[in-house]
Amino acid sequence: MSRPTIADIAQRAGVSKGAVSFALNGRPGVSESTRQRILRVAQEMNWRPHSAARALGGARAGAVGLVLARPARTIGVEPFFAQLLSGLQAGLSAHAVALQLMVVEDTAAETEVYRRWASEHRVDGFILVDLQQRDPRIGVLEELGLPTVVLGGPGHHGQLPSVWADDREAMLSIVDYLAALGHRRIAHLAGLPAFQHTQRRIRALRDASRRLGLEEAVSVPTDFSDAEGAAATRTLLARAARPTAIVYDSDVMAVAGLGVAAEMGVSVPGELSVVSFDDSVLARIVHPALTALSRDTFALGEQVAGALLAAVADPSSARDIRTATPRLTVRESTAPPGLGRHTKSV
Amino acid sequence: MSRPTIADIAQRAGVSKGAVSFALNGRPGVSESTRQRILRVAQEMNWRPHSAARALGGARAGAVGLVLARPARTIGVEPFFAQLLSGLQAGLSAHAVALQLMVVEDTAAETEVYRRWASEHRVDGFILVDLQQRDPRIGVLEELGLPTVVLGGPGHHGQLPSVWADDREAMLSIVDYLAALGHRRIAHLAGLPAFQHTQRRIRALRDASRRLGLEEAVSVPTDFSDAEGAAATRTLLARAARPTAIVYDSDVMAVAGLGVAAEMGVSVPGELSVVSFDDSVLARIVHPALTALSRDTFALGEQVAGALLAAVADPSSARDIRTATPRLTVRESTAPPGLGRHTKSV
DNA sequence: CCGAGTCGCTAGACCGGTTTAGTGAACTTT
DNA sequence: AAAGTTCACTAAACCGGTCTAGCGACTCGG
Structure with a gap:
């Protein structure tokens, strides 16, 4: 048999x-x-x-969905993403719930997948990431009525519960730290301007700059790629009055920036301090090791998984969860400005 | 309604x-x-x-399974893995097939998931990765009878079709290149010795060394982590007669090695040439940029997806597919040995 | 002009579970 | 002791599709 x-x-x-x-x-x-x-x-x-037979009777599908609208090739680049995925997995596996993953080209295709999976009863809930300004996906997911947890906030995300960390507070702590070291000219290589968190970080930098009376605090939007990170760094460092510190929105861009500095003979941290908004192995293993904002992305994934499972079990229980504010881990890439050529320190 | x-x-x-x-x-x-x-x-x-209703009638589940037995936290570290995942996604999405992903602690849990998903009719096939010596999972998957594609070979993988690249040929090309530059003392920071590809690479290095009459060619097994990569590099470089070139089995270890060299004042590529067996953004953006073996991991994922879908459609059609042998991309981290202190070149 | 074959469609079994209505027996209650 | 409850269980409907057997109408060949 x-x-x-x-x-x-x-x-x-x-x-x-x-x-x-x-x-x-x-x-x-x-x-x-x-x-x-x-x-x-x-x-x-x-x-x-037989999972199908169960699902047919109106029961749980035993899986949750995650759909990403990015060029598929770029997924592999982000340690953040992979870490998040690991954490999600861990949180879901513990309850024998699987993760249905799909990478699509654009937001239109993404909402289409949401509709399809929902109507096919393929998943019990969704995880929404990369929140945008006036995000069209929120309306769709609310309409579908399946439990959904949003990663990111505290911006607008309709009635959907979110798991979020305080980006603003984190950016302020970076700027305070750099200002305390004596930096007066700070640049910020931001991510995609369409993302809510990008806007929050830009605003936070501007506010902090005003409060601290900095000479300059400029945010340069990019597409998060190493190429744009490198190009923008090159432009900044070629200026007559170049910044003494650069904050990068992702570790990949920060490492790319480090490479450009080395290539242009700008010593780090002697002539330029570098801070990454994302911590990962990457930030630890390069030389000099990067001062970075550490958040436990793996734990974040677990929290999102937990929140979603709770929402699936009891939709009325859904509420926003604020996670720990990321803390700055100081390594070798930051120092007071104007120390001249960098002399290597272990 | x-x-x-x-x-x-x-x-x-x-x-x-x-x-x-x-x-x-x-x-x-x-x-x-x-x-x-x-x-x-x-x-x-x-x-x-309604996908469940369809599946109940004995039809396709519309999803394939990928189970990874690794500590969940380490998944995010490997660009290789993330790239592969992207490629798989692309290949599957094109045919509206979803990917069920699950990360478990060990091989026992992994086979348990295979059994469960198979008997629950949750997936139409499996992708098997991280092939080990005398892999116990192969017997299980053959017994379950679901179409399965193995990533890696050409070692033993029972009756299951595999998609593989010629690791041996690739390693030989690296050693030939280094020998042509004049290197006579080459070290190899290998991955987990239990993996088949680790053994193949170790054998290839030994054979090439013998053929070329090198002074030394030593393979050091590691667990693929940046920590062990750094530690082993430190040991190698502290020796009296240290190698003039090191081949790293992964880009993460290579970058970690680069950091150790910088820390110990060993110039790259002046005093030490570094080659990574895996190419990725990581290898491109560090400074000096790493000479690395480029294989299109994304395309590899697409091929695996294609092979699996073909096997699902017609199990008798399954056969091994050999992919293009990876080619060495020469960047800034390799040079003839004994050039003394490194003078930076753009 | 009749039998065979094809076409277009219907009725209903079936997949493997869950769930509800119902049934007979034992046990309480008054 | 009759009536009502509870208990353990069965029979069958049901979920939303797929698929097979069959049926009437029409076409074609001889």
């Missing part, structure tokens, strides 16, 4: 299909002794539920 | 359920005019198939 069904178990145990179903799902309707007997038979026959 | 079923369509179009099924699946049994009418009604009612 290739795949035993509850009918097989019922026959072998001498009861009806219904009794088997009750026994296997731990619900009342059978005596304890019968339940034990049925469980034993099921075990012997190595029975497993 | 929340979710139209084919019965609703049938009623509205004035035909039977069967006719609707025929029409929607493009199979004979209805006239062209009726088919058009049914399709129009289905469109109007915004009908979508």
